[in-house]
Amino acid sequence: MNDRKPYEEACITDDELDGVFVTFVAKYHSSSHGGLNSKTPATVWEDLSKDCSFDDTQLPGPQDLREACGFSTTARITQEGIRYAGAVYQNRLIREDRLTPVAERIAAPDGGVNIIVDPRDMGAISVVSRNDTFAVPALDDTMRGKTLREWSAECQTRRAEADADRKMRRHQRDEADRARAKITRNAMRQSDTGLCGYTQTEVDRARLELTFGKGSNEEPYVGRDEYQDPVYGGFETAEPEPAFAEDEPTTEEPGDEYGVNAVVQPDGPGSMDRFRTKKKFSS
Known part of the structure; x- marks a missing residue:
């Protein structure tokens, strides 16, 4: 206060x-x-x-006790009914509320509704509709007379049992996933269709090209990213510098006194020549 x-x-x-x-x-x-x-x-x-x-009907009933001693909270009206604390409450008015005009609905435009809950009896709740209240029973008859604390403990036990069951069957789920993947992979290879728009053969060939080259037509270690020696690879080179060393053999054309048009002769076979193509070496 x-x-x-x-x-x-x-x-x-x-x-x-x-x-x-x-x-x-x-x-x-x-x-x-x-x-x-x-x-x-x-x-x-x-x-x-x-x-x-003496008339025992004058004693307050469950709804009167709930509305007098319960607590107010909010919930939402969905297709299955009103769900609160994991329990579902439904009756004819709740089922037909989603089909009535918006101005006549019990719930707000966002589906929210005010309810009164008795924590000592979860068998039913009271829904506040304008200036009136009405009771909505639980779909599960075992909720009658069950307290909110007992229901919460029961829900916690159910969740623990579900988690234990899921962990116990995890290896079965993993084995099923592996078997499904194997069946799918074999079916794709047999039918030569893939999920990405390409055939499985095209996918395998693209993967091999990215890792080993363009295919079996090329020699080993000669892929599209392989370095090519311009001397042995047949590429055009700039004009060589004049050779003045007397011990370096050169081939001069007539009128070429300084060896401007001399062609460098390749060295003999080396230890790395086995990785080169025979065509390029012979040339």
């Missing part, structure tokens, strides 16, 4: 508060009251309930 900060000043939990309230009621009903001629409320209750005019 006002400037108080209940979350910082709270000293007991909700369960402890519930226990304190129950003990207070038990003490109250066992204490004498002047308005009851010094009788206890428990004794007066027992005497009145034995009267033939």
Whole structure:
């Protein structure tokens, strides 16, 4: 209230508060009251309930207790119904709400709706529609009389069991994936079709060209990115420098005194010549 900060000043939990309230009621009903001629409320209750005019229908029902002691929250109306805390609630009004005009729908345009939940009985919830409320039961009949804490613990146990089952069958799933991949790969090779628009033969050939060259027509170590010696590879070179060394054999044409048009003779076979093509070496 006002400037108080209940979350910082709270000293007991909700369960402890519930226990304190129950003990207070038990003490109250066992204490004498002047308005009851010094009788206890428990004794007066027992005497009145034995009267033939006693009507047990006047006791508050589950919906009245839920709307009086429950808490309000929001949820969404989906195709399956209203889902809250993993439980699904549905009735005829909820099923037909998505088919009614927007102005007459229970939920907001975004599907949101205000609900009232009784944490001591998850068998049904109360939906707030304009100025009225109505009960919506759970699709699972076992939810009747089950508390929110019991339902949360049950959901946690189910998730733990599902995780354990998934881990136990992981090797079966992996084995099935490997078998499926093998069957698919074999089918692609047999039918010569691929998922990327190319045949499997084209894909394999492109992969080999990227790694080993263009194919079996070329000699080893002579791919499209292989370095080619311009002397032995048959490429045109610039004019050589004049050769003045007397011990280097040159071939001069008539009128070529300084060996301008001299052609350099290749060296003899070496240790790397086995990696070159025979045609290029012989030339």
